[in-house]
Amino acid sequence: MNNGYITLPSAVIPVTREVDVLVIGGGASGIAAAIAAARGGATTMLVEQRGFLGGMGTVALVPAFCPFTDKQKPIVRGLGLQLMEQMKEACDPAFRKEYQDMLDWVPIDPEVLKRVYDNAVLESGVTPLYHTFVYDVVLSPDRKTVEGVIVVNKTGRSFISCRYIIDCTGDGDIAALAGVPFQKGGEEGELQPGSMCYLLANVDRPKFSRFLEESGDTGQLHTTVELAISEGALPEGRKSISGLAWVSDYLVGVNFGHVFGIDGTLAEDLTRGAIEGRRTAERQLQFFRKYVPGFEHAHMVASGEQLGIRETRRIEGDYILTVDDFITARSFPDDIARNAYYIDIHLANSKSDMTFNHLPPGVSHGVPYRIMLPVGIDNLWVAGRSVSSDRAVQGSLRVMPNCFSMGQAAGTAAVLALQGSTGSRGIAVAELQRRLLEQDVWLGEDRVPAEKEKEKEGNTP
Ligand SMILES: Cc1cc2nc3c(=O)[nH]c(=O)nc-3n(C[C@H](O)[C@H](O)[C@H](O)COP(=O)(O)OP(=O)(O)OC[C@H]3O[C@@H](n4cnc5c(N)ncnc54)[C@H](O)[C@@H]3O)c2cc1C
Secondary structure, three states, X not given: OEOOEOOOOOOOOXXXXXEEEEEEOOOHHHHHHHHHHHHOOOXXXXXXXXXXXXXXXXXXXXXXXXXXXXXXXXXXXXXXXXXXXXHHHHOOHHHHHHHOOOXXXXXXXXXXXXXXXXXXXXXXXXXXXXXXXXXXXXXXOOOOOEEEEEEEEOOEEEEEEEEEEEEOOOOOXXXXXXXXXXXXXXXXXXXXXXXOOEEEEOOOHHHXXXXXXXXXXXXXXXXXXXXHHHOOOOOOXXXXXXXXXXXXXXXXXXXXXXXXXXXXXXHHHHHHXXXXXXXXXXXXXXXXXXXXXXXXXXXXXXXXXOOEOOOOEEEOEOOOEOHHHHHOOOOOOOEEEEEOOOEEEOOOOOOOOOEEEOOXXXXXXXXXXXXXOEOOOOOEEEOOOOOOXXXXXXXXXXXXXXXXXXXXXXXXXXXXXXXXXXXXXOOOXXXXXXXXXXXXXXXXXXXXXXXXXXXXXXXXX
């Protein structure tokens, strides 16, 4: 041991795979990236540290999908919308009946969703590799290309070689390992808090609904939570529940309260967050049983395998999407998606404020291709929560519908790069947009698929 470090002997490890496109991280962005790449004809592997897909939506039991609409029409379409519809289809008849026409805040049935994701990646031809953690990358001698990653799993250490790689870890792990500059949190390193989400069974939704009607309290239980805080049954902090998502009349997903000061890129913090999160959830369970009619016999059947993490690294890309772009609903020549979700920044400590900034109904801004291109590396895309944006916009872009969109665009771009033997910056962006439109992605009123354009021309008198 030398000054707190040890030197490892050099090691020879097996090359277990050689793929065209390697996707790391099986959350919303990674699932969409892998499916898009495989459907485009690339040999594609999806590496995920857990034994299932879904990222925060299943690992951390985030209870609902954020809106796919701009409050007037669906604007996030393509793979994300299709996967959510597949989840609805696979749920019980009562779930289908209640949510079949909803596109915003559809509750997540995590066990159903895990199976839907398994099937979707397998059907597309992706090779999934679960229970596998990426802990290092190998760069080309000029350090501009990622040649592959070193993984560790039950089988041991091995190398997966790739031509192109998409970082969907939510934390920008691959970009950071490749030396891409990044920012984490605010000016003083402050981060949005995490939340331990959970599922409560044995609840009585009709009784709860009657309570809301009779008491006049909101669906987020503002009055009841304030009362519980004043009586010491809940800690100071957020004065309402973020969300209750009813999977059935007797099962509800809960997102409530915060755990502060957790950096999701540090194992020690994640450990503390998990333990504190479960303690918080237990206290909330007692609150529900005592204060909320319909929850008297609530039983916690599951809490997140890890604390839900809202914010870690934001990589530096060829463009940094800003709050000004959001507010002015800017469009870009290289748009690969549209976003209308509000800026939703949770308080950094129990005394600070939440920030919300909504676009008017029907308004959305463009999401440019360049925010997925980490500076300095030519065969790497970053999609999902850690794309290149300022902190405020990350508070909006981070939600699952957007992560699906970015993933789908990154996977499609990787296919184009493969076909043209170019780097990520060498592809024809117009062709990328054409392919996305063909895949039912929506890029705004003025950008429609070619056959619709022809129909429009045909209609011209
Ligand atoms: C408490 C909370 C509430 C939220 N509420 C909502 C909501 O209501 N609706 C909504 O749409 N969004 C919500 N969000 C946001 C949303 O869930 C996430 O931002 C989104 O899931 C991010 O998707 P992603 O694909 O970028 O990353 P993630 O979902 O985090 O997925 C990343 C995946 O990569 C894997 N991984 C990471 N590092 C490695 C590695 N080194 N090797 C191998 N695998 C790795 C992880 O295990 C994980 O499965 C919420 C988030 C939180 C924390």
